Amino acid sequence: GAGVSQSPSNKVTEKGKDVELRCDPISGHTALYWYRQSLGQGLEFLIYFQGNSAPDKSGLPSDRFSAERTGGSVSTLTIQRTQQEDSAVYLCASSLVQGGPQHFGDGTRLSIL
Amino acid sequence: KNEVEQSPQNLTAQEGEFITINCSYSVGISALHWLQQHPGGGIVSLFMLSSGKKKHGRLIATINIQEKHSSLHITASHPRDSAVYICAVPLMPSGQFYFGTGTSLTVIP
Numbered sequence: 096g097a098g099v100s101q102s103p104s105n106k107v108t109e110k111g112k113d114v115e116l117r118c119d120p121i122s123g124h125t126a127l128y129w130y131r132q133s134l135g136q137g138l139e140f141l142i143y144f145q146g147n148s149a150p151d152k153s154g155l156p157s158d159r160f161s162a163e164r165t166g167g168s169v170s171t172l173t174i175q176r177t178q179q180e181d182s183a184v185y186l187c188a189s190s191l192v193q194g195g196p197q198h199f200g201d202g203t204r205l206s207i208l
Numbered sequence: 209k210n211e212v213e214q215s216p217q218n219l220t221a222q223e224g225e226f227i228t229i230n231c232s233y234s235v236g237i238s239a240l241h242w243l244q245q246h247p248g249g250g251i252v253s254l255f256m257l258s259s260g261k262k263k264h265g266r267l268i269a270t271i272n273i274q275e276k277h278s279s280l281h282i283t284a285s286h287p288r289d290s291a292v293y294i295c296a297v298p299l300m301p302s303g304q305f306y307f308g309t310g311t312s313l314t315v316i317p
Contacts, residue, residue, distance in 0.1 A: 126303070137310055138294065143303030151302035184249065194239055194298045199251040 097121070099200035101187050107206045110179060116172040116203045120189030127170050128190075128197065129162060133183040141185075144170060145193055174205075182207045211235050214295050214308030221315050227282040229311045231295030240278050242269050243294040245310070254280070254293075285315045 100119040108114055120127050129141040140154045144164040155162070159178075164170040174181055184204050188197040213232045221227055233240070239258040245251045255262050255269040257278070262269050266285075271278040282289055295308035 128303070128305070130305075138296075138305075138307045140305045140307070143305075145303065151304060153302075154304055186251065188251075193303055194256075194300065196241070196253045196256045197243075198253065201250060 099187055099189050099198050101185075101200035101203050103203055104201065105204045105206075107208065108177060109208050111176055113173065113175045114177055114205065116174075116185050116187075116205070118170045118172070118187030118189075118200060120168065120170070120187070121198055122168075124189035124191050124198070125167065126190045126193045126195065127164055128188045129170070129172050130186040130188065131156075131183045132186060132202075138186070141172070143193075177205075177207045179207045181205060210309075211306040212295055212297055212308040214311050216311060217309065218312045219314070221285050221313070223286060223315055223317050225285050225315075227285050227289075227313065227315075229280045229293050229295075229313070231278045231280070231308055233276050233278075233295075233297050233306070235297060235299060235306065237297045238300060239298065240271055241296040241298070241305075242278075242280050243296060245292040245294060247291065251294075282313075285313075287315045287317050290314050 102117045127144040131139045142162050146167050147164050159175045162172045184202040186202045188199045190197045215230050241256050242254040266283045268281040292310040292312050294310045296305050
């Protein structure tokens with residue numbers, strides 16, 4: 096597709112389960128970003144990849160969160176032992192170069208019961 | 209302390225009015241981004257600018273690097289402009305983005 100694709104679009108899971116969120120950036124985009132938006136709140140930066148490398152992982156909320164990117168393309172955000180406060184919309188964006196205009200996916204709405 | 213401050217937080221305007229949203233930041237940046245989040249949640253990048261002014265249709269963005277301030281203007285506002293407008297600055301080399309809290313705009317017919 097032409098845009099950033101995220102899957103699943105919705106995920107409902109029980110507290111304590113692990114979840115994996117996927118992002119397919121626009122082909123050729125070297126920069127990839129993960130954000131979180133809790134209900135009624137602003138955007139929160141989680142992590143950025145340049146190619147397959149993440150220069151700074153300090154934005155991840157806790158050590159239950161991890162992310163990787165392979166082949167300079169697809170990225171996965173994994174949340175282990177989910178908690179109710181993890182409920183949010185997780186957004187992925189990509190840009191051709193670092194700091195450039197970003198193209199956002201539609202997000203994954205994660206609900207932890 | 210927020211690295212990026214936006215004002216106003218909420219704005220209601222009559223159709224046709226000229227609208228200004230302001231953004232001030234405290235970190236050194238190479239560029240500033242304006243984003244639009246539609247009521248359905250989708251986010252669109254409106255502008256990326258590092259100096260001067262950019263115009264796209266009825267939208268105009270300006271930035272003053274020395275004063276660390278940017279404005280987003282909407283001329284001849286229309287109800288379809290109703291959205292949340294977000295100012296964002298990237299911090300290099302980490303790639304981390306700082307976001308303003310957003311300005312919720314409602315344009316009434």
